[in-house]
Amino acid sequence: MDDDVSIDASENLKNPISDEIGDQPILKHSTSKVPITLNIRYKTQTFLIECDLYDTLKDVKEKIDKLTDVDPQVQKLVNKSITSVKRDDATTTLKDLNITDRQTLLLVGATRSEVLSTTRGSVNSTEHKETTNDQASTNKKEPLCKQTKHEKVLKTGKPDNVQIGIRNKHDPLPQSIDGLYMSMLNHPAKKARLTFKLELDELWINTAETTKKIPMTQIRNIVDEPIEGQDGYSIVGFQTGTTENSIIWIYWCPSQYVKSIRREILSDH
Structure with missing residues:
Protein backbone atom coordinates (compact mmCIF):
# COMPACT_ATOMS: atom_id res chain seq x y z
CA MET A 1 0.00 0.00 0.00
CA ASP A 2 2.88 2.34 0.81
CA ASP A 3 4.37 1.52 -2.58
CA ASP A 4 1.11 2.52 -4.30
CA VAL A 5 1.07 5.83 -2.51
CA SER A 6 4.68 6.46 -3.49
CA ILE A 7 3.99 5.78 -7.18
CA ASP A 8 0.87 8.00 -7.18
CA ALA A 9 2.80 10.90 -5.65
CA SER A 10 5.55 10.52 -8.25
CA GLU A 11 3.05 10.59 -11.07
CA ASN A 12 1.38 13.69 -9.63
CA LEU A 13 4.73 15.46 -9.60
CA LYS A 14 5.31 14.69 -13.24
CA ASN A 15 1.86 15.63 -14.45
CA PRO A 16 2.33 19.43 -14.35
CA ILE A 17 5.43 19.06 -16.55
CA SER A 18 4.06 16.56 -19.02
CA ASP A 19 0.82 18.55 -19.36
CA GLU A 20 2.47 21.97 -19.82
CA ILE A 21 1.06 22.41 -23.31
CA GLY A 22 -2.42 21.74 -22.05
CA ASP A 23 -2.29 24.41 -19.33
CA GLN A 24 -3.53 27.18 -21.61
CA PRO A 25 -4.54 29.75 -18.94
CA ILE A 26 -1.03 29.77 -17.45
CA LEU A 27 1.17 29.19 -20.51
CA LYS A 28 -0.82 30.99 -23.17
CA HIS A 29 1.96 33.35 -24.21
CA SER A 30 4.80 30.86 -23.91
CA THR A 31 3.07 28.20 -25.99
CA SER A 32 3.88 28.77 -29.64
CA LYS A 33 0.78 28.71 -31.84
CA VAL A 34 2.16 30.25 -35.02
CA PRO A 35 5.92 30.77 -34.64
CA ILE A 36 7.50 33.42 -36.86
CA THR A 37 10.89 35.10 -37.15
CA LEU A 38 11.24 38.88 -37.50
CA ASN A 39 14.18 40.92 -38.71
CA ILE A 40 14.71 43.98 -36.53
CA ARG A 41 16.87 46.57 -38.28
CA TYR A 42 18.48 49.02 -35.85
CA LYS A 43 21.08 51.50 -37.06
CA THR A 44 23.69 49.34 -38.87
CA GLN A 45 22.63 46.02 -37.35
CA THR A 46 19.88 43.51 -38.00
CA PHE A 47 18.61 41.31 -35.15
CA LEU A 48 16.56 38.15 -35.52
CA ILE A 49 13.86 37.53 -32.93
CA GLU A 50 11.64 34.49 -32.55
CA CYS A 51 8.02 35.47 -31.97
CA ASP A 52 4.53 34.16 -32.19
CA LEU A 53 1.93 35.59 -34.51
CA TYR A 54 -0.26 36.16 -31.45
CA ASP A 55 2.45 38.03 -29.51
CA THR A 56 1.44 41.58 -28.67
CA LEU A 57 3.58 44.59 -29.56
CA LYS A 58 4.44 44.76 -25.87
CA ASP A 59 5.80 41.19 -26.02
CA VAL A 60 7.85 42.01 -29.11
CA LYS A 61 9.28 45.21 -27.67
CA GLU A 62 10.37 43.40 -24.52
CA LYS A 63 12.29 40.90 -26.66
CA ILE A 64 13.86 43.72 -28.65
CA ASP A 65 14.87 45.45 -25.41
CA LYS A 66 16.98 42.44 -24.41
CA LEU A 67 18.93 42.62 -27.69
CA THR A 68 19.29 46.37 -28.17
CA ASP A 69 18.92 47.98 -24.72
CA VAL A 70 16.29 50.32 -26.18
CA ASP A 71 13.57 50.83 -23.58
CA PRO A 72 10.14 49.65 -24.83
CA GLN A 73 8.74 53.04 -23.80
CA VAL A 74 10.85 54.82 -26.44
CA GLN A 75 10.82 52.13 -29.13
CA LYS A 76 9.18 53.00 -32.42
CA LEU A 77 8.66 50.19 -34.93
CA VAL A 78 8.23 51.14 -38.58
CA ASN A 79 6.91 48.85 -41.29
CA LYS A 80 4.45 49.13 -44.18
CA SER A 81 2.09 46.81 -42.29
CA ILE A 82 2.02 49.09 -39.26
CA THR A 83 -0.33 52.00 -39.87
CA SER A 84 -0.26 55.44 -38.28
CA VAL A 85 -3.40 54.66 -36.30
CA LYS A 86 -2.92 54.87 -32.55
CA ARG A 87 -2.44 51.39 -31.07
CA ASP A 88 -2.47 49.77 -27.67
CA ASP A 89 0.78 47.83 -27.43
CA ALA A 90 -0.59 45.62 -24.66
CA THR A 91 -3.44 44.24 -26.77
CA THR A 92 -2.45 44.68 -30.43
CA THR A 93 -0.92 41.49 -31.84
CA LEU A 94 1.35 40.90 -34.82
CA LYS A 95 -1.60 39.19 -36.48
CA ASP A 96 -3.71 42.33 -36.02
CA LEU A 97 -1.06 44.30 -37.92
CA ASN A 98 -0.76 41.70 -40.71
CA ILE A 99 2.88 41.03 -39.83
CA THR A 100 4.18 37.84 -41.45
CA ASP A 101 7.19 35.57 -41.13
CA ARG A 102 10.59 37.06 -42.08
CA GLN A 103 9.30 40.60 -42.33
CA THR A 104 11.66 43.43 -41.45
CA LEU A 105 10.75 46.05 -38.85
CA LEU A 106 12.78 49.22 -38.55
CA LEU A 107 13.53 50.15 -34.95
CA VAL A 108 13.85 53.80 -34.01
CA GLY A 109 14.86 54.92 -30.54
CA ALA A 110 17.83 55.74 -28.36
CA THR A 111 19.51 53.22 -26.08
CA ARG A 112 19.45 53.76 -22.33
CA SER A 113 23.07 54.94 -22.37
CA GLU A 114 22.30 57.45 -25.14
CA VAL A 115 19.31 58.76 -23.21
CA LEU A 116 21.46 59.13 -20.09
CA SER A 117 24.12 61.00 -22.06
CA THR A 118 21.53 63.38 -23.49
CA THR A 119 20.07 63.97 -20.03
CA ARG A 120 23.48 64.87 -18.64
CA GLY A 121 24.01 67.28 -21.52
CA SER A 122 20.67 68.91 -20.77
CA VAL A 123 21.60 69.37 -17.13
CA ASN A 124 24.89 71.01 -18.11
CA SER A 125 23.09 73.49 -20.35
CA THR A 126 20.42 74.42 -17.79
CA GLU A 127 22.18 77.59 -16.68
CA HIS A 128 22.46 78.82 -20.25
CA LYS A 129 18.78 78.12 -20.89
CA GLU A 130 17.77 80.04 -17.79
CA THR A 131 19.62 83.15 -18.96
CA THR A 132 17.71 83.16 -22.26
CA ASN A 133 14.37 82.11 -20.79
CA ASP A 134 12.91 85.62 -20.68
CA GLN A 135 13.80 86.25 -24.31
CA ALA A 136 12.32 82.90 -25.40
CA SER A 137 9.12 83.60 -23.50
CA THR A 138 8.78 86.92 -25.28
CA ASN A 139 9.24 85.28 -28.69
CA LYS A 140 6.67 82.61 -27.93
CA LYS A 141 4.05 85.24 -27.18
CA GLU A 142 4.23 86.51 -30.75
Missing part, protein backbone atom coordinates in the same frame (compact mmCIF):
# COMPACT_ATOMS: atom_id res chain seq x y z
CA PRO A 143 2.49 84.16 -33.22
CA LEU A 144 4.77 82.66 -35.84
CA CYS A 145 2.71 84.14 -38.65
CA LYS A 146 3.37 87.64 -37.23
CA GLN A 147 7.14 87.21 -37.16
CA THR A 148 8.87 88.95 -40.06
CA LYS A 149 10.53 85.90 -41.62
CA HIS A 150 7.29 83.92 -41.67
CA GLU A 151 5.03 86.83 -42.55
CA LYS A 152 7.09 87.49 -45.67
CA VAL A 153 6.50 83.94 -46.93
CA LEU A 154 2.80 83.93 -46.11
CA LYS A 155 2.24 87.22 -47.98
CA THR A 156 3.10 85.44 -51.23
CA GLY A 157 -0.17 83.55 -50.83
CA LYS A 158 -1.06 79.90 -51.05
CA PRO A 159 0.67 77.70 -53.63
CA ASP A 160 -1.48 76.90 -56.66
CA ASN A 161 -1.71 73.20 -55.79
CA VAL A 162 -2.36 73.61 -52.06
CA GLN A 163 -4.47 70.85 -50.54
CA ILE A 164 -7.70 71.67 -48.72
CA GLY A 165 -7.04 72.30 -45.03
CA ILE A 166 -9.52 71.32 -42.33
CA ARG A 167 -9.43 72.77 -38.83
CA ASN A 168 -10.04 70.62 -35.71
CA LYS A 169 -9.76 67.34 -37.59
CA HIS A 170 -7.09 64.64 -37.37
CA ASP A 171 -6.58 62.50 -40.46
CA PRO A 172 -4.17 59.56 -40.89
CA LEU A 173 -0.79 60.41 -42.35
CA PRO A 174 -0.91 60.53 -46.17
CA GLN A 175 1.92 59.26 -48.33
CA SER A 176 2.71 62.81 -49.38
CA ILE A 177 1.47 66.39 -48.97
CA ASP A 178 1.52 68.79 -51.94
CA GLY A 179 1.01 72.54 -52.14
CA LEU A 180 3.60 73.72 -49.60
CA TYR A 181 6.37 76.28 -49.27
CA MET A 182 9.67 75.28 -47.68
CA SER A 183 12.11 77.74 -46.14
CA MET A 184 15.48 77.24 -44.42
CA LEU A 185 18.09 79.56 -42.91
CA ASN A 186 19.29 82.04 -45.54
CA HIS A 187 17.24 80.27 -48.21
CA PRO A 188 14.16 81.78 -49.90
CA ALA A 189 10.86 79.94 -49.78
CA LYS A 190 10.35 77.37 -52.53
CA LYS A 191 7.40 75.26 -53.55
CA ALA A 192 7.73 71.84 -51.97
CA ARG A 193 6.13 68.49 -51.31
CA LEU A 194 6.49 66.36 -48.17
CA THR A 195 6.90 62.62 -48.71
CA PHE A 196 6.86 60.22 -45.76
CA LYS A 197 9.11 57.22 -46.42
CA LEU A 198 8.15 55.21 -43.34
CA GLU A 199 9.83 52.05 -44.58
CA LEU A 200 13.12 54.01 -44.70
CA ASP A 201 12.30 56.09 -41.61
CA GLU A 202 12.95 59.22 -43.64
CA LEU A 203 11.15 62.47 -44.40
CA TRP A 204 11.69 63.72 -47.93
CA ILE A 205 11.21 67.39 -48.87
CA ASN A 206 10.97 67.66 -52.63
CA THR A 207 11.45 70.91 -54.56
CA ALA A 208 11.90 71.50 -58.28
CA GLU A 209 15.67 71.49 -57.82
CA THR A 210 16.42 69.00 -55.06
CA THR A 211 15.12 66.30 -52.75
CA LYS A 212 16.19 66.72 -49.13
CA LYS A 213 16.15 63.38 -47.29
CA ILE A 214 15.99 63.71 -43.51
CA PRO A 215 16.29 60.64 -41.23
CA MET A 216 13.42 60.90 -38.77
CA THR A 217 15.85 60.12 -35.94
CA GLN A 218 17.58 63.44 -36.67
CA ILE A 219 14.41 65.44 -36.08
CA ARG A 220 14.66 66.56 -32.46
CA ASN A 221 11.45 68.56 -32.26
CA ILE A 222 8.48 69.72 -34.31
CA VAL A 223 7.02 73.20 -33.94
CA ASP A 224 3.54 73.80 -35.29
CA GLU A 225 1.06 76.63 -35.10
CA PRO A 226 -2.18 77.48 -36.97
CA ILE A 227 -1.97 80.39 -39.38
CA GLU A 228 -4.14 83.23 -38.12
CA GLY A 229 -6.97 84.08 -40.50
CA GLN A 230 -6.37 80.96 -42.58
CA ASP A 231 -8.57 78.26 -41.06
CA GLY A 232 -7.28 74.80 -41.72
CA TYR A 233 -3.61 75.62 -42.38
CA SER A 234 -0.53 75.56 -40.17
CA ILE A 235 3.14 76.44 -40.12
CA VAL A 236 5.25 73.39 -39.26
CA GLY A 237 8.94 73.41 -38.35
CA PHE A 238 11.25 70.39 -38.27
CA GLN A 239 14.19 71.02 -35.92
CA THR A 240 17.25 68.94 -36.84
CA GLY A 241 19.82 70.62 -34.61
CA THR A 242 20.14 72.31 -31.25
CA THR A 243 19.32 75.86 -32.33
CA GLU A 244 16.40 77.61 -33.99
CA ASN A 245 18.56 78.10 -37.10
CA SER A 246 18.35 74.35 -37.74
CA ILE A 247 14.57 74.42 -38.22
CA ILE A 248 13.21 73.66 -41.67
CA TRP A 249 9.94 75.54 -42.02
CA ILE A 250 6.94 74.32 -43.97
CA TYR A 251 4.03 76.67 -44.77
CA TRP A 252 0.39 75.96 -45.69
CA CYS A 253 0.42 72.47 -44.20
CA PRO A 254 -3.19 71.18 -43.94
CA SER A 255 -3.90 71.21 -40.20
CA GLN A 256 -5.66 67.83 -40.25
CA TYR A 257 -2.30 66.12 -40.80
CA VAL A 258 -0.24 67.87 -38.12
CA LYS A 259 -1.07 65.43 -35.31
CA SER A 260 -0.23 62.41 -37.47
CA ILE A 261 3.07 64.00 -38.51
CA ARG A 262 4.03 64.51 -34.86
CA ARG A 263 2.97 60.98 -33.95
CA GLU A 264 4.97 59.31 -36.70
CA ILE A 265 8.16 61.30 -36.27
CA LEU A 266 8.23 61.91 -32.51
CA SER A 267 6.01 59.03 -31.39
CA ASP A 268 3.68 61.59 -29.78
CA HIS A 269 0.20 60.31 -28.77
Whole structure:
Protein backbone atom coordinates (compact mmCIF):
# COMPACT_ATOMS: atom_id res chain seq x y z
CA MET A 1 0.00 0.00 0.00
CA ASP A 2 2.88 2.34 0.81
CA ASP A 3 4.37 1.52 -2.58
CA ASP A 4 1.11 2.52 -4.30
CA VAL A 5 1.07 5.83 -2.51
CA SER A 6 4.68 6.46 -3.49
CA ILE A 7 3.99 5.78 -7.18
CA ASP A 8 0.87 8.00 -7.18
CA ALA A 9 2.80 10.90 -5.65
CA SER A 10 5.55 10.52 -8.25
CA GLU A 11 3.05 10.59 -11.07
CA ASN A 12 1.38 13.69 -9.63
CA LEU A 13 4.73 15.46 -9.60
CA LYS A 14 5.31 14.69 -13.24
CA ASN A 15 1.86 15.63 -14.45
CA PRO A 16 2.33 19.43 -14.35
CA ILE A 17 5.43 19.06 -16.55
CA SER A 18 4.06 16.56 -19.02
CA ASP A 19 0.82 18.55 -19.36
CA GLU A 20 2.47 21.97 -19.82
CA ILE A 21 1.06 22.41 -23.31
CA GLY A 22 -2.42 21.74 -22.05
CA ASP A 23 -2.29 24.41 -19.33
CA GLN A 24 -3.53 27.18 -21.61
CA PRO A 25 -4.54 29.75 -18.94
CA ILE A 26 -1.03 29.77 -17.45
CA LEU A 27 1.17 29.19 -20.51
CA LYS A 28 -0.82 30.99 -23.17
CA HIS A 29 1.96 33.35 -24.21
CA SER A 30 4.80 30.86 -23.91
CA THR A 31 3.07 28.20 -25.99
CA SER A 32 3.88 28.77 -29.64
CA LYS A 33 0.78 28.71 -31.84
CA VAL A 34 2.16 30.25 -35.02
CA PRO A 35 5.92 30.77 -34.64
CA ILE A 36 7.50 33.42 -36.86
CA THR A 37 10.89 35.10 -37.15
CA LEU A 38 11.24 38.88 -37.50
CA ASN A 39 14.18 40.92 -38.71
CA ILE A 40 14.71 43.98 -36.53
CA ARG A 41 16.87 46.57 -38.28
CA TYR A 42 18.48 49.02 -35.85
CA LYS A 43 21.08 51.50 -37.06
CA THR A 44 23.69 49.34 -38.87
CA GLN A 45 22.63 46.02 -37.35
CA THR A 46 19.88 43.51 -38.00
CA PHE A 47 18.61 41.31 -35.15
CA LEU A 48 16.56 38.15 -35.52
CA ILE A 49 13.86 37.53 -32.93
CA GLU A 50 11.64 34.49 -32.55
CA CYS A 51 8.02 35.47 -31.97
CA ASP A 52 4.53 34.16 -32.19
CA LEU A 53 1.93 35.59 -34.51
CA TYR A 54 -0.26 36.16 -31.45
CA ASP A 55 2.45 38.03 -29.51
CA THR A 56 1.44 41.58 -28.67
CA LEU A 57 3.58 44.59 -29.56
CA LYS A 58 4.44 44.76 -25.87
CA ASP A 59 5.80 41.19 -26.02
CA VAL A 60 7.85 42.01 -29.11
CA LYS A 61 9.28 45.21 -27.67
CA GLU A 62 10.37 43.40 -24.52
CA LYS A 63 12.29 40.90 -26.66
CA ILE A 64 13.86 43.72 -28.65
CA ASP A 65 14.87 45.45 -25.41
CA LYS A 66 16.98 42.44 -24.41
CA LEU A 67 18.93 42.62 -27.69
CA THR A 68 19.29 46.37 -28.17
CA ASP A 69 18.92 47.98 -24.72
CA VAL A 70 16.29 50.32 -26.18
CA ASP A 71 13.57 50.83 -23.58
CA PRO A 72 10.14 49.65 -24.83
CA GLN A 73 8.74 53.04 -23.80
CA VAL A 74 10.85 54.82 -26.44
CA GLN A 75 10.82 52.13 -29.13
CA LYS A 76 9.18 53.00 -32.42
CA LEU A 77 8.66 50.19 -34.93
CA VAL A 78 8.23 51.14 -38.58
CA ASN A 79 6.91 48.85 -41.29
CA LYS A 80 4.45 49.13 -44.18
CA SER A 81 2.09 46.81 -42.29
CA ILE A 82 2.02 49.09 -39.26
CA THR A 83 -0.33 52.00 -39.87
CA SER A 84 -0.26 55.44 -38.28
CA VAL A 85 -3.40 54.66 -36.30
CA LYS A 86 -2.92 54.87 -32.55
CA ARG A 87 -2.44 51.39 -31.07
CA ASP A 88 -2.47 49.77 -27.67
CA ASP A 89 0.78 47.83 -27.43
CA ALA A 90 -0.59 45.62 -24.66
CA THR A 91 -3.44 44.24 -26.77
CA THR A 92 -2.45 44.68 -30.43
CA THR A 93 -0.92 41.49 -31.84
CA LEU A 94 1.35 40.90 -34.82
CA LYS A 95 -1.60 39.19 -36.48
CA ASP A 96 -3.71 42.33 -36.02
CA LEU A 97 -1.06 44.30 -37.92
CA ASN A 98 -0.76 41.70 -40.71
CA ILE A 99 2.88 41.03 -39.83
CA THR A 100 4.18 37.84 -41.45
CA ASP A 101 7.19 35.57 -41.13
CA ARG A 102 10.59 37.06 -42.08
CA GLN A 103 9.30 40.60 -42.33
CA THR A 104 11.66 43.43 -41.45
CA LEU A 105 10.75 46.05 -38.85
CA LEU A 106 12.78 49.22 -38.55
CA LEU A 107 13.53 50.15 -34.95
CA VAL A 108 13.85 53.80 -34.01
CA GLY A 109 14.86 54.92 -30.54
CA ALA A 110 17.83 55.74 -28.36
CA THR A 111 19.51 53.22 -26.08
CA ARG A 112 19.45 53.76 -22.33
CA SER A 113 23.07 54.94 -22.37
CA GLU A 114 22.30 57.45 -25.14
CA VAL A 115 19.31 58.76 -23.21
CA LEU A 116 21.46 59.13 -20.09
CA SER A 117 24.12 61.00 -22.06
CA THR A 118 21.53 63.38 -23.49
CA THR A 119 20.07 63.97 -20.03
CA ARG A 120 23.48 64.87 -18.64
CA GLY A 121 24.01 67.28 -21.52
CA SER A 122 20.67 68.91 -20.77
CA VAL A 123 21.60 69.37 -17.13
CA ASN A 124 24.89 71.01 -18.11
CA SER A 125 23.09 73.49 -20.35
CA THR A 126 20.42 74.42 -17.79
CA GLU A 127 22.18 77.59 -16.68
CA HIS A 128 22.46 78.82 -20.25
CA LYS A 129 18.78 78.12 -20.89
CA GLU A 130 17.77 80.04 -17.79
CA THR A 131 19.62 83.15 -18.96
CA THR A 132 17.71 83.16 -22.26
CA ASN A 133 14.37 82.11 -20.79
CA ASP A 134 12.91 85.62 -20.68
CA GLN A 135 13.80 86.25 -24.31
CA ALA A 136 12.32 82.90 -25.40
CA SER A 137 9.12 83.60 -23.50
CA THR A 138 8.78 86.92 -25.28
CA ASN A 139 9.24 85.28 -28.69
CA LYS A 140 6.67 82.61 -27.93
CA LYS A 141 4.05 85.24 -27.18
CA GLU A 142 4.23 86.51 -30.75
CA PRO A 143 2.49 84.16 -33.22
CA LEU A 144 4.77 82.66 -35.84
CA CYS A 145 2.71 84.14 -38.65
CA LYS A 146 3.37 87.64 -37.23
CA GLN A 147 7.14 87.21 -37.16
CA THR A 148 8.87 88.95 -40.06
CA LYS A 149 10.53 85.90 -41.62
CA HIS A 150 7.29 83.92 -41.67
CA GLU A 151 5.03 86.83 -42.55
CA LYS A 152 7.09 87.49 -45.67
CA VAL A 153 6.50 83.94 -46.93
CA LEU A 154 2.80 83.93 -46.11
CA LYS A 155 2.24 87.22 -47.98
CA THR A 156 3.10 85.44 -51.23
CA GLY A 157 -0.17 83.55 -50.83
CA LYS A 158 -1.06 79.90 -51.05
CA PRO A 159 0.67 77.70 -53.63
CA ASP A 160 -1.48 76.90 -56.66
CA ASN A 161 -1.71 73.20 -55.79
CA VAL A 162 -2.36 73.61 -52.06
CA GLN A 163 -4.47 70.85 -50.54
CA ILE A 164 -7.70 71.67 -48.72
CA GLY A 165 -7.04 72.30 -45.03
CA ILE A 166 -9.52 71.32 -42.33
CA ARG A 167 -9.43 72.77 -38.83
CA ASN A 168 -10.04 70.62 -35.71
CA LYS A 169 -9.76 67.34 -37.59
CA HIS A 170 -7.09 64.64 -37.37
CA ASP A 171 -6.58 62.50 -40.46
CA PRO A 172 -4.17 59.56 -40.89
CA LEU A 173 -0.79 60.41 -42.35
CA PRO A 174 -0.91 60.53 -46.17
CA GLN A 175 1.92 59.26 -48.33
CA SER A 176 2.71 62.81 -49.38
CA ILE A 177 1.47 66.39 -48.97
CA ASP A 178 1.52 68.79 -51.94
CA GLY A 179 1.01 72.54 -52.14
CA LEU A 180 3.60 73.72 -49.60
CA TYR A 181 6.37 76.28 -49.27
CA MET A 182 9.67 75.28 -47.68
CA SER A 183 12.11 77.74 -46.14
CA MET A 184 15.48 77.24 -44.42
CA LEU A 185 18.09 79.56 -42.91
CA ASN A 186 19.29 82.04 -45.54
CA HIS A 187 17.24 80.27 -48.21
CA PRO A 188 14.16 81.78 -49.90
CA ALA A 189 10.86 79.94 -49.78
CA LYS A 190 10.35 77.37 -52.53
CA LYS A 191 7.40 75.26 -53.55
CA ALA A 192 7.73 71.84 -51.97
CA ARG A 193 6.13 68.49 -51.31
CA LEU A 194 6.49 66.36 -48.17
CA THR A 195 6.90 62.62 -48.71
CA PHE A 196 6.86 60.22 -45.76
CA LYS A 197 9.11 57.22 -46.42
CA LEU A 198 8.15 55.21 -43.34
CA GLU A 199 9.83 52.05 -44.58
CA LEU A 200 13.12 54.01 -44.70
CA ASP A 201 12.30 56.09 -41.61
CA GLU A 202 12.95 59.22 -43.64
CA LEU A 203 11.15 62.47 -44.40
CA TRP A 204 11.69 63.72 -47.93
CA ILE A 205 11.21 67.39 -48.87
CA ASN A 206 10.97 67.66 -52.63
CA THR A 207 11.45 70.91 -54.56
CA ALA A 208 11.90 71.50 -58.28
CA GLU A 209 15.67 71.49 -57.82
CA THR A 210 16.42 69.00 -55.06
CA THR A 211 15.12 66.30 -52.75
CA LYS A 212 16.19 66.72 -49.13
CA LYS A 213 16.15 63.38 -47.29
CA ILE A 214 15.99 63.71 -43.51
CA PRO A 215 16.29 60.64 -41.23
CA MET A 216 13.42 60.90 -38.77
CA THR A 217 15.85 60.12 -35.94
CA GLN A 218 17.58 63.44 -36.67
CA ILE A 219 14.41 65.44 -36.08
CA ARG A 220 14.66 66.56 -32.46
CA ASN A 221 11.45 68.56 -32.26
CA ILE A 222 8.48 69.72 -34.31
CA VAL A 223 7.02 73.20 -33.94
CA ASP A 224 3.54 73.80 -35.29
CA GLU A 225 1.06 76.63 -35.10
CA PRO A 226 -2.18 77.48 -36.97
CA ILE A 227 -1.97 80.39 -39.38
CA GLU A 228 -4.14 83.23 -38.12
CA GLY A 229 -6.97 84.08 -40.50
CA GLN A 230 -6.37 80.96 -42.58
CA ASP A 231 -8.57 78.26 -41.06
CA GLY A 232 -7.28 74.80 -41.72
CA TYR A 233 -3.61 75.62 -42.38
CA SER A 234 -0.53 75.56 -40.17
CA ILE A 235 3.14 76.44 -40.12
CA VAL A 236 5.25 73.39 -39.26
CA GLY A 237 8.94 73.41 -38.35
CA PHE A 238 11.25 70.39 -38.27
CA GLN A 239 14.19 71.02 -35.92
CA THR A 240 17.25 68.94 -36.84
CA GLY A 241 19.82 70.62 -34.61
CA THR A 242 20.14 72.31 -31.25
CA THR A 243 19.32 75.86 -32.33
CA GLU A 244 16.40 77.61 -33.99
CA ASN A 245 18.56 78.10 -37.10
CA SER A 246 18.35 74.35 -37.74
CA ILE A 247 14.57 74.42 -38.22
CA ILE A 248 13.21 73.66 -41.67
CA TRP A 249 9.94 75.54 -42.02
CA ILE A 250 6.94 74.32 -43.97
CA TYR A 251 4.03 76.67 -44.77
CA TRP A 252 0.39 75.96 -45.69
CA CYS A 253 0.42 72.47 -44.20
CA PRO A 254 -3.19 71.18 -43.94
CA SER A 255 -3.90 71.21 -40.20
CA GLN A 256 -5.66 67.83 -40.25
CA TYR A 257 -2.30 66.12 -40.80
CA VAL A 258 -0.24 67.87 -38.12
CA LYS A 259 -1.07 65.43 -35.31
CA SER A 260 -0.23 62.41 -37.47
CA ILE A 261 3.07 64.00 -38.51
CA ARG A 262 4.03 64.51 -34.86
CA ARG A 263 2.97 60.98 -33.95
CA GLU A 264 4.97 59.31 -36.70
CA ILE A 265 8.16 61.30 -36.27
CA LEU A 266 8.23 61.91 -32.51
CA SER A 267 6.01 59.03 -31.39
CA ASP A 268 3.68 61.59 -29.78
CA HIS A 269 0.20 60.31 -28.77
